[in-house]
Amino acid sequence: MKTRGGTSDDARMRHLTLALPPHHTARLLDAQEHGTTDRQLQQATADALGEVYFRDGGSRAHGLEVELTDIEQIQFEL
Numbered sequence: 315m316k317t318r319g320g321t322s323d324d325a326r327m328r329h330l331t332l333a334l335p336p337h338h339t340a341r342l343l344d345a346q347e348h349g350t351t352d353r354q355l356q357q358a359t360a361d362a363l364g365e366v367y368f369r370d371g372g373s374r375a376h377g378l379e380v381e382l383t384d385i386e387q388i389q390f391e392l
């Protein structure tokens with residue numbers, strides 16, 4: 315996962331375990347159900363992780379954009 319936008323969060327390997335809010339989960343499941351491309355799913359996942367992990371629901375890192383690259387492993391559980 316890489317971050318960009320003038321932050322001190324340098325691009326590096328991250329191991330995250332977090333619960334996504336229901337609206338992000340619904341967006342990902344809906345996108346997958348409707349045949350969204352892998353790249354679009356990656357971007358939706360990056361958007362969700364950006365909001366939850368980096369921007370902490372809007373309380374910090376305003377305007378930070380997140381990009382998933384070189385994904386080694388990703389796992390989702392319901």
